[in-house]
Amino acid sequence: METIALLLILFAFAVMGLFVPIRYGNRFAFISSLIVFAYSLYLFLTFPISAEYQYVADYSWVQSLGIHFKVGIDGISILLVMLTTFLTPLIIFSVRKSEPRPRAFYSLILFMEMALIGVFVSMDGFLFYIFWEIALIPIYFICLLWGGKDRVKITLKFFIYTIAGSLFMLVALIYLYLHTPAQHSFDISALYAAGKSLDPHAQSILFWFFFLAFGIKMPVFPLHTWQPDTYTDAPTQGTMMLSGIMLKMGIYGLIRWMIPMLPQGLAQNAECMLWLAVAGIIYAGIIAFTQKDMKRLFAYSSIAHVGLIAAGIFAFNGQGLQGGIIQMLSHGINVVGLFFIIDIIQSRTGTRNIPSLGGIRLKAPYLATVFAIIMLGAIALPLTDGFPGEFLLISGVFKFNNIAGAVAGFTIIIGAVYMLRTYQNSMLGETSVETDNFTDLTMTEKTVLIPIVIMVILIGVWPNLFLKVSEPAIMKLLSGI
């Protein structure tokens, strides 16, 4: 019931948001998302550490087709739900007063939050798919309506690209559904059983179908080319939603749906997948070296980070999976912080072009400090949030394949190179024409960034707070295969 309440509250807020007086649009959405955050925090704090689903609600939806509205939260979902509810208020609050957004913008964000949470709590394959697709619509409109100058082409490409993947997933889901015992069912456990009962060859094919959906969403090399353009062109809030939360859908899909359903498929393709992911880490990292546009640079860095997460998950051992989970959280938090910082810089200087920046630390020490901390998180310095994840992931990959692990490890070097380059060229040095009148963080900006900084350090120092929550569920997943 609690799960449904979460979804319903959000849906109600999203609809109400369309009708509040225009000038309260932002405030209404912010407060709504805070309420949702508070509620999910309550769920998190009272969440029993167990491998079982909690707060399960199960209603028959399309009876004749065995489709249920079945939702529940387990140790993995709760963390992603928390990530979503934690980041959304920040994202809403990050809208600057000088660029007001209409009510529809906030409603779309709340609507998207609902869909994202829906993805994370679905226990029915069909429901999962519905939420998966629904999440795409608001972000499409957010990017289309408030994006940069090439938005039409780019967002359409993004939309069709991601839908392409998901349609193949739909085919795979139907196929699995038809292999459940008579009176077919989309229930997650029934699908698990159906998937496992298939012969390895079939599993392998389905594995690729699912991979298309999840791989495009994350995105994994070489399915990534929509991503840098979309991130660059989307409005800041859209980029934050996309990179902070939405790409986690893909990773979550791997962990929750694809791998447990198709263990033989994984067994046959793990090596290939792993190398693909690892290649992506290096490839995207190296591309990030010479990017001039900050947003594009972080977009590529995001590909690299996600590549590592994917590699860890395909290694499919305790470290890899747990590392993937914790890294999802920290990547979400870091990337939202980083994109917000870009937004701040862009709103002050009118440019994101790194060479024309510089010396911001002289003018805005707070911003520089916050940027530094989040950047350290992104390059996985110990005691920041990136480290537990990257360490676990690299060790997970290493365990699976020594060489791949070592190559994946290069991310800590490559990441340091482009991050420090960016930091140096934007924050350090002498001021440029653009940055000469740079002002430091406003209260609003601090309100967004300080929680992020706190989380960066909290996850780094006390990762067990989150690892312990997901551990039983992960162990169950591992033992199920």
Add this chain to the structure above:
Amino acid sequence: MNTLLILSALGVIALFAEIFRFRKGLFPLILLGLAAAFIFTANQYNHPHVFFGMMNFDNYAVIFSCSILVIAFLWFMMAKNYFLQETSVTDHFSLILFSLVGAVVMVSFSNLTMLFLGIEILSVSVYVLAASDKSNVMSNESGFKYFLMGSFATGFLLFGITLIYGVTGSFDLATIHTQLTTTNEKGLVLAGILLLLVGLSFKSSLAPFHFWAPDVYEGAPTTVTTYMATVVKTAAFAAFFRLFSTCFTAAGNWSDILWWMVVLTLFIGNVSAVRQKSLKRLLAYSSVAHAGYIAIAIVSMSATSASAIFYYTLTYSISSITAFTILFIVSRYKGSKDISAFEGMSKANPLLAFAMTVAMLSLAGIPPTAGFFAKYYVFLTAINHGNTLLVLLAVIAALIGIYYYFRVIIAMYFKPEQQLVPIQVGPLHRTVLIITTVLTLLLGLFPNLVLGWI
């Protein structure tokens, strides 16, 4: 049977209304009559009624009749204003009502004679309607092309019926079914089935017999196009499936041919739509493409095919009515049927834009709209039948589809507004749009509402 009687009576009343100067009251009367017909039809649910072996009002027939009546009801609300401006409104209304009779016959026949008659009643009325904008060359051309090709196709249909009759000695579906299992005339039977397939494929615009569709849809008055895309299509597929599922499941191997036709249809329909400037023509091609999706369910003849076709045709019709209604409104207002006429609509008419978006999403098959579930259901049926490859091809076609449906959305939401003056939407149109949009979302979220019946 009551349905047919009511509809025929309405048609006759409409025909004479002009004489009795009853134009004003005609419209409400028709709506009332349709509602009554709906109630009578729905009442027959689970009470199969066979009319002298000619027609069989089983649940299949009832459901499709109801669906057709609902669509027709919405259509009348949408089309009223257009025809009221014409001098011969009553003629048009009576033609529509007669063609509805044909449609009901098409979904409930149990004898090839009735199938033929149903198709002809429907078609002949629509030939006239397509050409009804007399002074417009486009409309003339549309009606002429439709007529010419339609009667040409009728020849093949008849030839097919004749061959089947020649082998089985009967026009009765059940008899044909039993006769076909024992006959030795495999060649003639197959030829007959294939010619029937051709005839019905023409009516449901499957490639390579789809060529008439884009031209006719574009040239005909928008309201008539709507009628063709919704009622005619529904009836055609209902008849197609009824015939092939009752008679030819065991006879002759026709599904591989249909398989290829479906693939061809999907790609021709979707790909051709990509570069259209005119929304009307785009929707025409989209209609061809959707015929392909529906036909997947016929290729994959199985237990869920009937409900898949029913759900698909119903939701497709509803979304189409939304789209065509808005196209109708916009083209009246701006004098253009091009996609560019929609530019900036989100600013001037946000609700209209929203309704159009929902319709486009539904046609593109994106959750949570009904169009998604329709596609899903068809795909499910196909995969269950082992047609996975066909589904994969359909998926690719659907992706192409998204591309052009989204061109409309983009035009509405992105392009700089040409005119910020909001378009005035009449109360009837508004009602239609509200009903169709709500239904599109409702049926998408709760497909159970209609799926349980069939």
Add this chain to the structure above:
Amino acid sequence: MNQYAALIPFFPLAGFVIIGLMNTKLPKNVAAILACGMLLISFCLSLGVFMNISGQSNEVQLAPWISVGSFSASFTFLLDPLSSIFLMIITGVGFLIHVYSVGYMHDDEKHNIFFAYLNLFVFFMLILVLASSYLLMFVGWEGVGLCSYLLIGFWFKNKSYNDAAKKAFVMNRIGDLGFLLGIILLFITFGSSDYHIIFPKAQGFMSGDGMITAITLLLFVGAIGKSAQIPLYTWLPDAMAGPTPVSALIHAATMVTAGIYMVARSGILYALAPVSMFVVALIGVVTAVFAASIALTQNDIKKVLAYSTVSQLGYMFLGLGVGAFSASVFHVMTHAFFKALLFLGAGSVIHGLAGEQDIRNMGGLRKKLPITFLTFLVATFAIAGIPPFSGFFSKDEILAHAFTSNKLFWVLGVIGSMMTAFYMFRLLFLTFYGTYRGNEHKVHAHESPKVMTIPLIILAILSTIGGFVGVPESLGGSSQISHFLDPVFKPAQDKMMLLEGSSSVSEVALMGITVAVVLASILLAWYLYISRKRVPAAEGARLPALQNLSYHKYYIDEIYTALITKPLDKLSEFFKNIVDNKLIDGIVNLSGKATEAVSDLMRFVQTGNVDFYLLAMVIGIACILFFKLM
């Protein structure tokens, strides 16, 4: 005592947090006193630990950190003789440098931030040495790298300083990857990264075990990065961009010795991997000579000292590689004293000359900076290895072990110490002797304030007497330090089954040779720079080939740029412009383009002519009938 010991790192952390958050709101004096005070408390606690340690080791559990399944790592501190010595060095020398900084940084506008960073550095350094597991050591390891980054680029307006900082971080990261992979391999092999699990288990392995060799080599990659050995040493000379106290604390006395600490800590593992030991020794000795040869011709006072640090670190690795763990630790300690002193002395000179760092513009400062001169002299004696200064004992112990292990190493070691003596005295003579060559009118050289000179004096005393804790038996001493460290290194020494070294007589003879060689090179320096009054050539002057090579640091930086940095940037652009945009995205876009092209084609087919449509229909029917009926 132990529970208090756990607090040692947290005082500097508190200092960092308070100063860092308050920043400019805090008066400079308060910040300085706070920072120094925090360190003083830590020092006192460390002293307590040091006094009470008496050979045993204790673990202090603080909190769990990361745990996944059987794998877990926690915040746990290990107190044993080895860590206590490092505690003493870090907090002791650290405190002195803090005090010195009060004077040195007094006028800097970012005075408070500087102290915050310094405190943070001390915190991480203490975590590094106190860690009871490799993973926690890695926390400190990376943390000090961060602080090093922050402090090298402390004056961040200057691009080249920033570049130096970035270079330091990235090069360290290269090493860290090795370290990290080593830790992961340890996890896989031993199921833990805790010393108390790994070391006992390791004793069960055969000497020369492949896994152990791999682990130790990977760990050593980490040490190479952190302790600036070939091939990752080039960051350290550049790191001199930071304020001089930073160079003294981080890039001489403490952080760069972390690699030595780590290898020493893993002694038992290295003892099981002779190959790794050889690699360690080889890289150490080659670096020692190589870096010393560069130092011979450098003109920047800090650069000379930087290369000297690299060289001295090489000696320490040589010691580790030949199994002289306690000698290396001993050298770490003495090196901390005299190298910190040298840097602080250099800082005092720079301070006195208002920022001048080029020795060509110095000379004759003996009179103007008497205290600085005297302490610098002591340190120079110490580093050159002249008895009885501290460096003599530690370095000769290493050389003695090297002699027993591999004669070639010893020869190279002696050559290195010859060079050391030469460049140090060259530096001393050029700076303090002769006449002032700088612009007298512009700069009025003056002695530094007391707050700077007192640490110099203390360090000078330590540099003088520090060696006495390790006087070898052969010279009648008792080698206290190696006895003190014995509990830590015993298992490793046992595994190695060292050939009991040459007799004490030969050890004395070796010392004699070294001292003689050193004295000879001092004389050479005297001859060149005092008698002949030679001054290094000005910038751009043509130099003899060898000298030129040394002066340009063998062009290693240029080679790295040409071989790694530039190609990577090119590769980046290639990936972006060709692979990403043209190839991958090209395929994606092509599918769209192709669809549109086909669409146009199909529109062409839809001619609008009824007879064509009818024909198409008939052809379609014909095909169907043909394929099905024929």
Add this chain to the structure above:
Amino acid sequence: MTDLKAIPLDWYILLSSILFCIGIMGVLFRRNAIIIFMSIELMLNAVNLLLVAFSAYHNDAAGQVFVFFTMAVAAAEIAVGLAILIVVYRNTKSTDIDVLNRLKG
């Protein structure tokens, strides 16, 4: 009726097929709408012939009834067709089908 049966059924099939094909050819190769209509009539009548033949062979009247339906429908169709053609002619002054190609693409 016996006379009818005296001719083998195959011949009827052949004949009406040929007639049907002639009709098709007429539709395909003539440009004048009126002639095309006539060709279509030919096709329908070919079918009618066959129907009657089958009807006779099966001794089943349904086939002949069907023929009446067909003829009625054909008449209606042609009526409608001619009506449309008249409208077209009014606008284009031509009964040539090639004139009608405004709708395309």
